[in-house]
Amino acid sequence: MNSSLFTPRDRRNYQVFSIWLTAAMVTFAGATILIDGGFVPAPLGWTLTALSVALMAGSIRSYILFLRVADELLRKVHLEALAFAFGAGIVAMMGYRLCERLGAPKLDINDGALVMLLCWVGGQLVGARRYAVAEEQ
């Protein structure tokens, strides 16, 4: 993403959000592997799940805080990316449900979330490119 969309304050807030999100994703992936593999007893599995959900909630909060004070063009880019990701996720999940009825392999609900995540990142890149500045004028 073109960093000139970010003011120093936005960059700091986005870094905080990135740390929350990375921690949440790593914990979620770790918990999934440990629980699926039967490597942890049930109480520890529940603890890891709770920790993972808590970190995801923290990610949401830090993203909202980032958006509230973000540069207004940056906020517009992010809100459009979110709208695109939400729509694409719904279309992908509903569309694929029909494909499953026609014999396509069953997918996990996490795959829908992955579509949303990729579309959110893609939407940010497209938005940043739309307002890209080549040189100082």
Added chain:
Amino acid sequence: MENRLRVLRAERRWSQAELADRLGVSRQTINAIETGKYDPSLPLAFSLARMFEMKIEEIFFPNVA
């Protein structure tokens, strides 16, 4: 919406980055406003007007089409 931002900025010999810093926005926001890709919010339009000591309607005006 059209605007005279680029002319007003050039008259004061301010770079986009300098104006952006003064207003607390990104340089890309200033560039997008100048090129007509983005219309600023009312608070930012007021900040611009205050910065140039002008009225909003002296900086921004509707497209005549």
